[in-house]
Amino acid sequence: MGLDAYVYCRCWQDGTAAPPPVGPVGLDEEGYLNLLLPWEGNEDAHAAFDTWVERACPHEQMEQAGERVSNWAGLRLFQQTLEAAGWSHFPTLHAGLPSGNGGWMPAEQAARMLDELDFFVHRARIGDEVVLVDEATGQELMTYVAAYCGVTTLGPGYRAGVDPDGFFVLDPDADPPVTLFRASRFEQRVLPDGQLEFTGGGMTARVAMPPIGGQRTPPPRFKVESRPRSAADFDYIVGALRRLCAASVATGNPVMWC
Template structure:
């Protein structure tokens, strides 16, 4: 799951498609090309419309561009970098980037976004990244996301994550949430019965939760690192945004967030 976006082509708008087999067809209130009389249940008319969308022009689903921008963590990290560089440099991105799935950005905003992306890549100064790494390999296990208050792992009876003060595990059932464990350098050991032992020089706890470190063999020793970060690290989202903006400028159609 994450943030995706697309821009419609102009084939239908410019009369370069065969007529829709059902109708009326047009852009709905949210900006989607739709069968305007569609009801709550999926009907044969909806199926005929979907088939027409899929085959009426050379563009897949009548999209001039379609992009996956990032999962939600990667998306929030990009917003975090923009904020660190100064939102005053990115007024259009601040106004137009979605806070949730859905919505649209008007085509006239695309040129301004491209200009702001140029500034981000060429001139922005952003914060160092705060990460929890496998001490043996330096592989990143967790990255601090300010929008989540550092919390990246959650389950029954625990919330865990990393912030500038280290790795932490909270008890969400207490008010306020109690800190069960916090450390900048520690060892984890997977125990039988779904428990994990976390220990450093001062404390050792056993908690029923998933181990830190994703799939495969969990790292045994982890530590906090602060590492230099450059705007180039965000090419995964900057380049798709550029392609969407160029498509919006070409077609005059909005960027549809989804």
């Protein structure tokens, strides 16, 4: 699950696409190029329209650009980093990045978003991130995402994650949820019955959940620490947004979130 987006080409608008075999064709109330007929009773016409979209012009699906922006955790972490750097520098990113799938962003906003992305890459002050690491190798295993209250893994009877106060395991079935374990440095041990035993910070807890760091050879010791980040850590998101915004500015068509 995550956020994708695309920008329509101008072939239909400029009359260079093959004529549609059915009609009327236009932009619906949500901004999508569509056959403006109800689905019920017009199934064959809609199928013909879908086939036309695939072949009407040189662009696949009549899209000037199409991108996978990020999974939701990555996007929320990017937004968290923007907030730490100061939303006053990123008003368009603040307003324009969606909270869910669907919606669109006009080309005028896309132009401003390009400027804000340049500021993020070249001038923004990027803060540290709270991470859980394998104490032996330093490999990062969890990253604190405030939008998810630090929770990174969940299952029947547990929620686990990391926040500025350390690694934690919660019992979500209690009301209110009960903290089963919390520590900034701790050990895990897989018990014969498959449960995990966590020890650290003066606490010990046994929880039925998968081992941290993988099933095959899970690491035994962990610590929570802050690590510096840079704009380059978000190149995959920034690059996708830049390509989408550039296509939007070039065509005058909105960025369609999906």
